Every structure is written in structure tokens, then in C-alpha cells.
Amino acid sequence: MKYYAIIVAGGSGSRMQSDIAKQFLLLEGLPVLMHTIKAFSECSLIPHILLVLNIDLHKYWEELCLQHSFNIQHEVVSGGSQRFHSVKNGLKAIKGKGIVAVHDAVRPLVSAELISKSYQVAEETGNCVVGVTPTDSVRRISEGGKSEALSRNELALIQTPQTFDIDLLKKAYQTPFRNDFTDDASVVEYSGVSINLIEGERQNIKITYPEDLEIASILMKKTKKAPL
Ligand SMILES: Nc1ccn([C@@H]2O[C@H](COP(=O)(O)OP(=O)(O)OP(=O)(O)O)[C@@H](O)[C@H]2O)c(=O)n1
Numbered sequence: 001m002k003y004y005a006i007i008v009a010g011g012s013g014s015r016m017q018s019d020i021a022k023q024f025l026l027l028e029g030l031p032v033l034m035h036t037i038k039a040f041s042e043c044s045l046i047p048h049i050l051l052v053l054n055i056d057l058h059k060y061w062e063e064l065c066l067q068h069s070f071n072i073q074h075e076v077v078s079g080g081s082q083r084f085h086s087v088k089n090g091l092k093a094i095k096g097k098g099i100v101a102v103h104d105a106v107r108p109l110v111s112a113e114l115i116s117k118s119y120q121v122a123e124e125t126g127n128c129v130v131g132v133t134p135t136d137s138v139r140r141i142s143e144g145g146k147s148e149a150l151s152r153n154e155l156a157l158i159q160t161p162q163t164f165d166i167d168l169l170k171k172a173y174q175t176p177f178r179n180d181f182t183d184d185a186s187v188v189e190y191s192g193v194s195i196n197l198i199e200g201e202r203q204n205i206k207i208t209y210p211e212d213l214e215i216a217s218i219l220m221k222k223t224k225k226a227p228l
């Protein structure tokens with residue numbers, strides 16, 4: 001079986017409000033994105049790594065790789081206007097059959113164990129999506145400022161990797177973009193396929209706001225991730 005990873009890094013990171021996109025910000029001395037690629041390179045199934053990056057940043061990425069002596073093998077693909085289009089571009093670059101994990105570049109704390117587990121489950125069942133139960137109470141807000149409590153035991157906070165049989169994912173991505181496609185699971189579900197959820201990792205945070213980078217730095221020190 002052939003394994004692929006599409007690392008989506010085509011976003012601009014507007015919520016981070018920094019001059020450089022958050023995937024390039026330094027985390028423990030290395031750009032966030034390099035930690036993420038390293039996590040996939042440590043997976044024993046040795047996935048072929050496709051990095052989706054805005055075309056204007058390909059040269060910058062090359063320079064960063066030289067600067068940090070970053071030698072992990074990967075193929076660079078051009079990003080799209082939304083995450084949906086970036087994933088689609090990544091999928092176009094895959095020619096054969098196999099299993100593909102789609103992962104946010106800005107989730108650098110994912111473990112190699114979770115990545116492997118997600119490939120295994122997707123190989124057995126067609127797809128695998130990771131999530132954790134919310135720790136806060138959750139309410140649905142309706143028009144007019146009213147709200148109602150939801151049962152958090154029936155909810156999951158969805159993370160990546162989201163891993164699929166390649167043919168299944170390519171078929172799902174043939175549909176036109178919709179605003180409610182927030183992840184790959186929503187695209188696949190829209191195509192009529194049920195999603196298999198497994199337990200994610202609390203430390204697998206998505207770096208979105210400035211404080212997330214500080215949290216990621218603490219978590220990275222705690223997990224004692226070895227330098228490259
Ligand atoms: N056109 C896009 C938009 C997003 N992404 C990627 O999808 C992941 C999750 O998206 P998000 O956290 O929303 O990143 P941004 O879109 O960069 O952030 P923001 O929404 O704050 O602008 C990120 O790794 C991001 O780089 C992408 O590949 N292509």
C-alpha cells in the first residue's frame with residue numbers, strides 16, 4: 001500500500017495578525033511547518049509528503065529549508081484560494097491509488113503514533129477522522145440572543161489528520177465548493193459517506209491566535225521533541 005500526506009500550508013493566517021504567515025513563525029527555533037513535516041516523516045509507514053504552499057512563497061520556503069538545513073524529502077504543490085482548493089491541488093498531484101492523510105500545517109504537535117493509527121483505520125474502513133470531546137460546556141446560539149445547552153458528550157472537536165482512501169477523497173472533492181466545507185470530513189460526508197471518528201490528541205492544537213504559539217511552545221518542550 002502507498003501512503004501519502006497532504007500538508008496544507010496555503011493560508012495567510014489572518015487571525016494570527018503577524019507579518020509572516022503563521023506556518024512560518026518560529027516554534028522552538030524552527031518554522032512551525034518544519035515540525036509538522038517532521039512528525040509525518042517519523043511515521044513508520046513512510047508517507048510521500050506533499051506540501052501545499054501559495055506559489056508566491058515557494059522561493060521563500062526554499063530559502064528557509066537552506067537556512068535550517070531542512071532535508072526531509074517532500075514535494076511542493078501550489079495552494080488555492082480556500083483550504084478546499086489547496087487540498088484539491090494536493091490531490092491532483094497524486095496519480096496512483098493508496099491512502100492519503102490531509103493535515104493542517106499549523107498542527108505541529110501531532111504524534112507519529114496518531115498518524116500511523118489514522119492510516120491503519122482508513123486502510124481498514126475507507127476513512128478516519130480524529131477528534132476530542134469538548135471540555136467546556138457548549139450552547140447553540142439562535143437569533144435574538146437566545147441560547148440552549150447542548151450535550152457535550154454528543155459532540156467532538158475535530159482535528160487533523162483526516163485520512164481517506166484516495167479514490168474516495170478524489171470523488172468527494174469533485175463537488176463545487178460550499179461555505180460549510182470546513183474540513184475534509186465535511187466534504188466526504190456531503191458525498192454520502194459516513195465518517196469514522198477516532199480519539200485525537202488534546203495537544204494536537206491548531207495554531208490560530210498568538211497565544212496558541214506560546215501554548216505550542218510549552219507543549220513541545222513537555223513532549224521533548226528532538227531537534228532536527
Ligand atoms: N487557502 C488556504 C487556506 C488555509 N490553508 C491551510 O489550512 C490550514 C487550516 O486553516 P487555518 O488555520 O484557517 O489557516 P489560515 O487560513 O491561514 O488562517 P486564518 O483563517 O486565520 O486566515 C492551515 O494550515 C492553512 O495554511 C490552505 O492550505 N489554503
Ligand SMILES: C[C@](O)(CO)[C@H](O)COP(=O)(O)O
Nearest residue numbers: 083104158159160182183206
Ligand atoms: C480542518 C480543521 O482544522 C478541523 O478542525 C478546521 O476545520 C480548519 O478550520 P479553519 O477555519 O480553516 O482554521
